[in-house]
Amino acid sequence: MKVEKKPVRSGILKLEKNVQITLDEDMNVPDTKPDVEKIVESRGELHIDETEVQKDRIRIRGSFLVQILYLSAEKEPRLSSMEHEFTLEEFMNVEGADSGDAARVTADLEDLTVSIINSRKCGIRSVLFFHIHISEMKFVECTVGIEKKESVQCLYESAAMTEIVMNKKDIQRIKAEVSLPAGKPNIREILWNCMQLQDVDVRMMEGKLSIRGELFLFLLYESEDEQDSLQYYDWEIPFTTELECPDSQENLIGNISTALGNHQAVIKPDGDGEPRNVDVEAVMELDLRAYREFQIPLLKDMYANNRKLKLKKRPVSFENLVFQNNAKTKIIHRVPAVGEVRKLLQILNVEGSVKIEESRLTSQGVETEGLIFARILYIAGDDGAPVQSKEVVIPFEYLVETQSVDKLVRCEIRGVLEQIGGYVADGNELEIRAVAGIYVTGFSPESMEMIEEVEEKPYEEEELAKIPSITGYVVRDGDTLWMIAKRYKTTIEKIRQYNEGAAEPLEAGQKLFLLKETEALIGD
Numbered sequence: 410m411k412v413e414k415k416p417v418r419s420g421i422l423k424l425e426k427n428v429q430i431t432l433d434e435d436m437n438v439p440d441t442k443p444d445v446e447k448i449v450e451s452r453g454e455l456h457i458d459e460t461e462v463q464k465d466r467i468r469i470r471g472s473f474l475v476q477i478l479y480l481s482a483e484k485e486p487r488l489s490s491m492e493h494e495f496t497l498e499e500f501m502n503v504e505g506a507d508s509g510d511a512a513r514v515t516a517d518l519e520d521l522t523v524s525i526i527n528s529r530k531c532g533i534r535s536v537l538f539f540h541i542h543i544s545e546m547k548f549v550e551c552t553v554g555i556e557k558k559e560s561v562q563c564l565y566e567s568a569a570m571t572e573i574v575m576n577k578k579d580i581q582r583i584k585a586e587v588s589l590p591a592g593k594p595n596i597r598e599i600l601w602n603c604m605q606l607q608d609v610d611v612r613m614m615e616g617k618l619s620i621r622g623e624l625f626l627f628l629l630y631e632s633e634d635e636q637d638s639l640q641y642y643d644w645e646i647p648f649t650t651e652l653e654c655p656d657s658q659e660n661l662i663g664n665i666s667t668a669l670g671n672h673q674a675v676i677k678p679d680g681d682g683e684p685r686n687v688d689v690e691a692v693m694e695l696d697l698r699a700y701r702e703f704q705i706p707l708l709k710d711m712y713a714n715n716r717k718l719k720l721k722k723r724p725v726s727f728e729n730l731v732f733q734n735n736a737k738t739k740i741i742h743r744v745p746a747v748g749e750v751r752k753l754l755q756i757l758n759v760e761g762s763v764k765i766e767e768s769r770l771t772s773q774g775v776e777t778e779g780l781i782f783a784r785i786l787y788i789a790g791d792d793g794a795p796v797q798s799k800e801v802v803i804p805f806e807y808l809v810e811t812q813s814v815d816k817l818v819r820c821e822i823r824g825v826l827e828q829i830g831g832y833v834a835d836g837n838e839l840e841i842r843a844v845a846g847i848y849v850t851g852f853s854p855e856s857m858e859m860i861e862e863v864e865e866k867p868y869e870e871e872e873l874a875k876i877p878s879i880t881g882y883v884v885r886d887g888d889t890l891w892m893i894a895k896r897y898k899t900t901i902e903k904i905r906q907y908n909e910g911a912a913e914p915l916e917a918g919q920k921l922f923l924l925k926e927t928e929a930l931i932g933d
Contacts, residue, residue, distance in 0.1 A: 410863040411556045416548035418573045419727040426541045428501045434533045436493045443481035444528035450478040450798040453521040460512045465504050471497045478601045488600050506543050513542040549727050552708045552860045564710040571730040575656040575699040583691045587644045594632035596684045601629040602674045603760050611665045613657045621649040627758040661699040670694045700730050712895045714926050719864040728852040732811045736847045742803040744839040757786045759831045763824035763845050774810040775849050809849045823848040884919040897923045
């Protein structure tokens with residue numbers, strides 16, 4: 410007898426591993442740039458372009474962009490900048506990984522140190538931290554029935570399951586053109602720019618994604634005004650777009666993360682031919698995962714009254730999504746400007762990132778501890794170094810409320826810096842204001858037995874003779890109609906036919922009249 414099966418795409422976390430690598434590289438000053446005297450600010454951006462899971466290892470390919478803002482070694486020092494993109498290709502040992510597994514890799518820049526080797530060369534030392542999640546993607550074969558149901562009694566049980574409908578990466582390009590306001594001098598050269606995604610919201614629709622948010626752009630530039638050549642300005646660029654996505658459906662549960670990929674800001678002439686416009690291009694990287702929750706009737710047991718059925722079962726394991734909560738917390742942090750009271754005049758720009766360090770499941774929800782890494786660019790009262798920078802690490806704690814969950818629940822937690830800014834407070838303090846998004850998704854490990862095969866055998870005459878044709882039965886604790894019908898070779902329908910009020914749940918001591926129903930197939 411063949412059973413009917415329905416495949417449900419599922420995944421289960423196989424292993425997690427953190428890998429740290431150190432890069433030591435040299436960065437030469439381009440021929441068109443002046444000599445380096447002092448480093449003002451540096452930034453590193455790590456982008457993963459491709460991951461490939463192999464047997465017991467993973468290959469990661471990407472790029473590492475380093476940007477440097479510096480003071481030139483000239484008689485009259487001026488600000489200049491340079492950048493270089495390093496190609497990355499790393500093979501990392503991940504014991505237990507297999508080529509059919511799915512990998513999700515995120516990377517953090519733990520440290521970036523830029524040193525001056527000589528006026529035409531800088532040393533780059535960076536520590537990169539890779540978080541590797543390997544999941545076994547599989548189809549759980551759920552037994553939902555049998556092909557031939559003649560004279561066979563079946564017991565079904567409704568089970569909750571989570572199906573993975575979408576698990577892929579995509580990109581969305583953002584393009585815009587912004588202009589300097591009246592009163593700002595023309596742009597001669599862009600010295601430093603900062604782009605950050607803010608308040609991004611991605612919603613699943615039928616066959617597409619609706620995306621909206623803001624792209625923040627800060628520009629530090631050298632103007633054509635000889636008297637006041639150092640200028641800056643910032644824009645908040647709203648965007649609304651749609652991305653075709655055939656797997657997207659409105660009723661799915663999305664778990665979508667976004668990150669800013671490659672981006673650039675280029676000077677462009679306005680309608681009068683003046684260099685006052687800026688062409689903005691940015692790539693938004695999307696990690697798209699979506700789930701469907703549903704109830705499925707599973708075939709749990711079966712028997713026949715005219716033959717013996719031997720059920721062969723196998724255990725299956727999978728994960729169910731049990732909760733999802735997207736929370737935001739406001740963080741205000743003051744930093745004494747020790748030793749810089751007379752220098753710090755005005756904050757130009759603040760950029761940063763969020764890292765969730767610890768998390769704990771409690772009866773109220775998920776307690777998280779994290780850090781905001783902020784880099785502050787400011788104007789100082791120093792003629793020799795008018796622009797300076799400062800790094801600040803801000804700790805925070807936040808309780809993400811969820812339903813009461815089992816301690817075995819696995820949580821995926823993602824921190825996103827939604828907004829950040831700052832200003833000089835009370836003349837001697839920096840006040841940093843930030844909004845951190847904490848996105849938590851909980852998965853519960855599940856296991857159950859599925860009927861794999863059914864073997865049929867005829868009854869022996871002696872076996873049937875042992876079962877009485879008519880029986881009076883007194884219900885015991887834990888009895889169900891299914892258990893009684895199977896044991897005494899009858900059916901639930903026949904029990905109900907001859908016993909008024911025979912309904913679940915049965916009461917201990919209840920008396921039932923049972924009538925055997927067998928048309929035996931006697932063995933040779």
